[in-house]
Amino acid sequence: MERYFQKEIETASRDEIESLQSRLLVKQVQHVWNDVPYYRRKMEDKGVTPDDIKGIEDLHKLPFVSKADLRESYPYGLLGKPLKDCVRIHSTSGTTGKRVMAFYTQHDLDLWSDCTARAIVAAGGTDEDVCQVSYGYGLFTGGAGLDGGSHKVGCLTIPTSSGNTQRQIMFIKDLNATILCCTPSYAAYLAESMKEMDMGPDDIPLKAGIFGAEAWSESMRRDIEKTMGIKAYDIYGLTELSGPGVSFECSAQTGMHINEDHFIAEIIDPDTGEVLPAGSEGELVFTSLDKEAFPLLRYRTRDICTLSYEKCSCGRTFVKMSKPRGRSDDMLIIRGVNVFPSQIETVLLNKGYPANYQIIVGRENSTDTLDVHVEMTPEMFTDNLGEIEERQKALVDGLKSMLGIKAKVTLVAPKSIVRSEGKAVRVIDNRKI
């Protein structure tokens, strides 16, 4: 028996969903037109007024919002409510530039918690469960997001935050945690540590994991599921849109249901901005429908994926998005396969390496070559040559399983990877095409 947190909306008909979206969109456009001068200017530049937006069929008339807009308007430029009505701030890490600050009213926090609560219930969670939130708490949205949902479901919530692996495992064991929420790389790390402690799936009470906030592969999922004896569910979100819970996986594990009563998803051609037909692969664009403090219209996520409106075996009617394969602007095509630096980074982190790497793409005898340079660290170095070679091989295997193509791994001297303005140059493409 499939359980839902909010059955009525989660299983509503397409017509019901779309008419709700249309109603909310008209309201949201009016809201930003009145309250956010930055949006009004953008709409005026495009010659659009709220009168042009009668429903979701008019969505394409609205201007896109990009990360650049968020940076330009930092920190208060896109604020949709007076600060006195806002109760919370979260922020991105700022690794790709200036931080993005997201603001929340109490209403925004509530709808966000509803979203993550749906994800927890879809993963089998009830008020009988003990939910360990091992996402970082703080400016990062992971901890707060799942924490909010866990409370709504009524789980006993253990806010361990991230880090201190031994203690994490101790809590899972001693407090009978049944649901674990963290990043997939941290889950893989916990699974690895369990093995080292000679613990098998029967030694811990976990039954489900909700893992997101970074790229991970199907093979990683199977590994974690096997080692921990759980079913692992993907969850997706962006700080800009609230945080994790924009979409979530159900028992079918064939894509993530987008919470369409709060967000409209579109797929566009990243080069032309043209909206693509259902089923096409392209850049994911989101419109938030009822967020007050930080409303976003047609926000370009740069994530590449597909949408599927096919009937899902779980009974939910929300559209499903495929696992994003990475950011549109740093995708590489190697031997015909799409490769994202974020995938390589995930493998390194999983194997306990720092994310100090450089990807060198070349071409030999008309075949693409992929060489991943990884900086040696004092922790990784040992006097035993064989041990280092084994670690090198484990990385090669990990990359093969994540990317689907073979990569060479070269261990290089510390600080040898070229950095420009403090940030490492991640990709060197030597192919002359």
Add this chain to the structure above:
Amino acid sequence: MSIKQISVFLENKPGTLETMTQLLADNQIDMRAMSLAEAEGFGIVRFIVDDIYETLTVLKDADFICKMTNVVAVSIPDEPGGLNSVLGVFRKAGVNIDYMYAFLGGRNINHAYMIFKVADVETASDVLRKAGIRIVEQEEISAL
């Protein structure tokens, strides 16, 4: 009953070993023995020096990745069968050698020094001593 060896990670490309030896030369560090092991794309250089702590500091300051390992050093007469007798002692005691290297006797030209990396330095030293083989201490290496 052991001496300290330094292992350094080196990329496998021209000039990396020289960069390191230049650093040691600039700091007046005297190498007593050295061996180089190679793998795909990288290598480990292992050596014995007169001043271990000075060397580690200098290397780390220059961003070299290095580790200190305990090894057993013995001094044997430089004559046919010298090494063979040491290996016989190890075989009888079931001591496995991970790797070894040798160097000739510095100012004492009649002797050769052998460096052994073994899992259990204490046991190896013990069986050597009981067999009457002369174990070399850190002070002697430093003073060579």
